[in-house]
C-alpha cells in the first residue's frame with residue numbers, strides 16, 4: 001500500500017511581498033515533498049494565503065480598496081514567486097474561498113456542540129500586526145508587543161472563548177508520548193514549559209470589525225483570524241467537503257507542518273487543542289525553523305535590507321539559491337544571509353566538489369572510452385570504502401530527513417561526493433589508461449564514478465530539481481528524474497555496456513565575491529583628518545568665555561555699526577562695545593538676555609568708548625551677526641569649556 005504524506009507551509013499574510021523568509025519555508029516544504037516522492041510516498045503539498053483579520057482590513061482601507069480587492073491583488077504575487085522558485089505545490093489555499101469558510105464553520109460547530117465554547121468578555125491587549133492577544137505579563141515597555149515590538153491596542157469586547165485549558169494535560173501527554181511531535185527539540189522544550197505555566201482559554205471571536213468568517217451561533221461575531229487560519233490545513237484536505245480525500249491525506253497520512261519559530265506556539269498548542277476538541281487526529285510533526293537575518297541585521301523594509309528572492313535567482317539561478325538556503329544553516333537555527341558565505345558555498349560545494357567531479361568523470365570517460373560505457377568487473381582497492389560511504393550516506397539522508405534536518409542530509413551527500421573525488425585521486429585513472437592490461441580496471445573505476453554520480457543526482461533532486469536533471473542528461477539518462485526512486489539506488493550498475501554518455505558541460509560556474517562597497521556609515525569620521533592652524537587645549541583654556549547678562553544697551557553716537565552694552569558679570573558690571581547694531585535695529589529687546597562673552601580680553605577703546613570684553617556672535621548671512629543667547633536658567637558667570 002502506498003504511504004501518504006501531507007506537508008504544509010504557513011499560509012502567509014498578504015500584507016507584504018514574499019521574501020527570503022517565506023521563500024525559505026516554502027522551499028523547505030517543496031524539498032520535503034519531492035524527497036518523499038523519491039521515497040515512494042503519495043504526496044500532497046499545500047501552501048496559501050491568510051486573508052482575513054484586522055490587519056488586512058486596515059491595510060485595505062488605507063489603499064481605498066475593499067479587503068477582498070486587496071487580497072485578490074496580493075495572492076497572485078505569492079503564486080508568481082513560488083513558480084519562479086520551482087515550487088511544485090498541489091494546492092494553493094486562500095482563506096477567503098467558500099470551501100474554507102465551510103471548514104471553519106464545521107469545526108466551530110463541532111467544538112461548540114462539544115461544549116468547548118462559551119460566551120464571555122475579552123478585556124486586554126491586542127497586537128494587530130501579529131493578530132494576537134498579549135497577556136499583561138508579556139507586555140513590554142507598558143504597551144508594546146513582545147514579538148514584533150509594535151504598540152498594542154486595548155480591546156474590550158464581548159467574545160466567545162474556546163476552552164483550551166481543558167486540553168492542557170492531554171496535549172502534554174501527547175507531546176511526551178510522541179517525542180518528534182515538535183521539532184527540533186529546543187522548540188519542544190520551549191513549548192512544554194509554556195504549557196506547564198498553564199494554558200488560558202482562548203478568545204476566538206471578534207465583534208468590533210467585519211473582515212472575517214461569521215460565526216453561526218454568535219450573531220455579530222467573526223472568527224478570530226488564527227482559529228480561521230489554522231483550520232486551512234484541514235480545509236485543503238477536504239475536511240468539509242471531500243471525506244475521501246480527508247481520509248487519505250489526514251487520517252491515513254503523515255502530516256507535517258513547517259513554519260518559522262515565530263508561530264510555533266500557534267501550531268504546537270492552539271492547533272492541537274482545536275483538533276483534540278473536534279476529535280480529529282493530530283499532525284505527525286510540527287517543525288519550526290529559525291530566523292533569517294540579512295548581512296547580520298534584522299530584515300526590515302525601512303533598512304532596505306530585505307532579501308528579495310527574484311534578485312538572488314537572477315544572480316545565482318533558482319537551484320543554487322535553493323541549495324544554499326537549505327545548506328547554510330541547520331533547519332532549527334537562525335541564519336544570516338550574507339553574499340560572501342553564499343558565494344563561498346557555491347564555489348566550494350557546487351563548483352569545486354560536485355561540478356568538478358562531473359566534469360572530470362565525463363571528460364575521462366570520453367577520453368578513454370569515447371563516452372561509451374564499457375564492461376568493468378575488476379574490483380580493486382578503494383572500491384569497498386567508496387561503497388561503504390554510499391551505504392552510510394543513504395542512512396544519514398534517511399535519518400536526517402525523518403527529523404527534517406536538511407543541512408545534515410546534504411552534509412552526508414557531500415561526504416560521498418568528496419569521497420568520489422578522493423577515489424579519483426587514489427585510483428589515478430590516467431595511470432591506468434597508460435597500461436593496456438589495466439583497461440578493464442579502468443572501466444570499473446570509471447563505472448563506479450558514473451554510478452556514484454547517478455546516485456547523487458537522485459539525492460540532490462529535491463533540492464536542485466533542474467541541476468540534477470542536467471546531470472542525468474549529461475549521463476545520457478533520458479527518463480525524467482522526478483520519477484526516480486531512492487529504493488532503486490541500491491545497486492551499482494545503472495549503465496549497461498554500450499550506453500552513450502552525454503556531453504560534459506559545466507553546470508556550476510565559479511563566482512567572484514563582489515567587492516562590496518563599504519556601506520557609508522553616516523556617523524563615520526575621518527581619523528586622518530588634518531586641521532589647519534590647530535591650537536592646543538591650553539591655548540583655548542586661556543580664553544575665558546562666560547555667561548553675562550545684558551542690563552542696558554544704546555547706540556554709540558557717530559558710529560552706526562556700534563552698540564554700547566552694560567553687562568552684569570559675577571564680579572561686577574562692565575561695558576562692552578560690539579559691532580552688531582545692524583543686526584539689532586531694535587536693540588532694546590536684548591535687555592535682560594543672557595549671552596556669551598570673552599571676559600579676559602585686554603580692554604580697548606573704540607570710538608572713544610572703553611570695551612571690557614567681547615560678545616561671541618554667530619555670523620548669519622541673512623540677518624547679520626547675532627549674539628549667542630543662553631537659556632535664562634543658566635547661571636550668570638557659568639564658563640564655557
Ligand code: ME8
Nearest residue numbers: 010011012013021022025050229230259260291292
Ligand atoms: O504568521 N526568517 O504569516 P506571515 C525565517 N499568517 N522565516 C521567516 C522570516 C524570516 N526572517 N520571515 C517570515 C503568519 N518567515 C500567519 C500564518 S498559518 C496558519 C498562519 C516565514 O506572513 C516563517 O515561516 O507572517 C514564518 O513562520 C512565516 O514566514 C510567517 O508568515
